[in-house]
Amino acid sequence: MHAVAARSRFLVVGLLSGALALAPGTAFADWPPSAGTQGNTKQTASSDAGTLVSRVTYSGSVRSSGSKSAIQPVGNWTPPACWYEPRSVAEFKKYVETMYKETINTPGQANYAKAAVGEFRAIYKDEKYKDYNGDKADEGNWWVAVQNPDRVDDPASWECSKLPFWVANNDDPGVDQAVTPKILAEAAYNAIKLPETEVTLAPEDVTKVNLPTWAWLDKAQFKEVTVTASLNVAGLNIQATTRARPVSLKLEPGTSDAETYPASGECKINGNDSIGEPYAKGKADETPPCGIKYLRSSGDGTYKLKATITWEIDWTGTGGAGGDLPDGTFGTTQDVTVQEIQSVNR
Known part of the structure; x- marks a missing residue:
């Protein structure tokens, strides 16, 4: 059947x-x-x-049906x-x-x-x-x-x-629950496909204990995305476009033996739509605007660094309707190897 x-x-x-x-x-x-x-x-x-x-x-930017990579609303709100x-x-x-x-x-x-x-x-x-x-x-x-x-x-x-x-x-x-542009916007919220949030790190593959690790996301790696939901049936023709805009990056080192920059671990978006700042030669003694300092080696394994972006959501629809929807978050994890070396020449 x-x-x-x-x-x-x-x-x-x-x-x-x-x-x-x-x-x-x-x-x-x-x-x-x-x-x-x-x-x-x-x-x-x-x-x-x-x-x-x-x-x-x-x-x-529509995710595949049944995909588990849906944006997670902040608070108790859920899509219809x-x-x-x-x-x-x-x-x-x-x-x-x-x-x-x-x-x-x-x-x-x-x-x-x-x-x-x-x-x-x-x-x-x-x-x-x-x-x-x-x-x-x-x-x-x-x-x-x-x-x-x-x-x-x-x-x-x-x-x-x-x-x-x-x-x-x-x-x-x-x-x-009669379908309206707002309901379409809320359904589109649930359908949004967001980019992976793997951050760029310096040092890139292996970092050191007590060495500040710079983290950043280039604006080309993540940008606002939209999904339009449309319904044209039995004479009813309406639609709504839901937009998600990245506003901040939250870093969770994967261990309590670490410090984040800033201390909250939340890196705000820059004026050019990037987050953090790429490491450049000569900045070894500077504190990264967005990053992590691990205080203990990862031993034979790795730490699971979680990078979560918060997205602001709004919508516009047929007939001039529109407004805000709850913020959403979407995060991924990446492996970070930390070696027990106190200093390194760069």
Whole structure:
């Protein structure tokens, strides 16, 4: 059984077993959320209409799906795990009918799953609605819950718990998680691919006990990155671009037997967008603006130097929307060998 299709069917079964509400909630005054349109054009079904997969697309510096290298928000904030998107009558009908047929015809499928999917289909085909509101295809769209593909294992991805509901053209969907440019911006935050933060060191490969080691990042090695999230479905055409800008570098030597420069270990970004300062001949007696001094040899092993960059995040979106998002951090580790030599000619 295809994993996405199976998850979609399981989601429907879970929603039905919870006896969840069907009607939209309280209206919001700022709907539609953009200068775009919502449902003014009749749509045709697309090839993937049989799954509860988000139609949001990403462009720019996008990390691969499922990658563990996501930026880590500062604080308790997390990107959205789910939201609601519109589907045309044709798309929604194809989704339900495809899901129903696959469930009924799958060998060994549990009877409760077949019953739940049959009940789900009956609601929209014969009972509360007639033929998926086919006679109103030009008047509105179905809104469905989708999950952030990178957070499907997060329990929060089930918080969008309303069954698909009908929304007339240009009406407010009436749910907090209805997709907006801001939700797209938050989803794009989660999709950002950041550059590796391996710092340049001097001495480069092997440093010495009690010898200041200079550390720096050239502006060519790391710079601001952006991801644009776009959604163009069932007449709703919105997008948002999320930008991440590096602001500081945090050095963690990998041992308590070390000192950092500055003492906080946090090196601020320079005016030319670099961090720290490259070592140059003649600076042996100077204190590096960004660096480390190891006080003990690493012996036969190495110390794990962790370099973490803090990124400031903001966004702009359709209709002039925009604002700040929580800062994020992203770090990598590199091996540093420290030898028991007190001084060296340079």
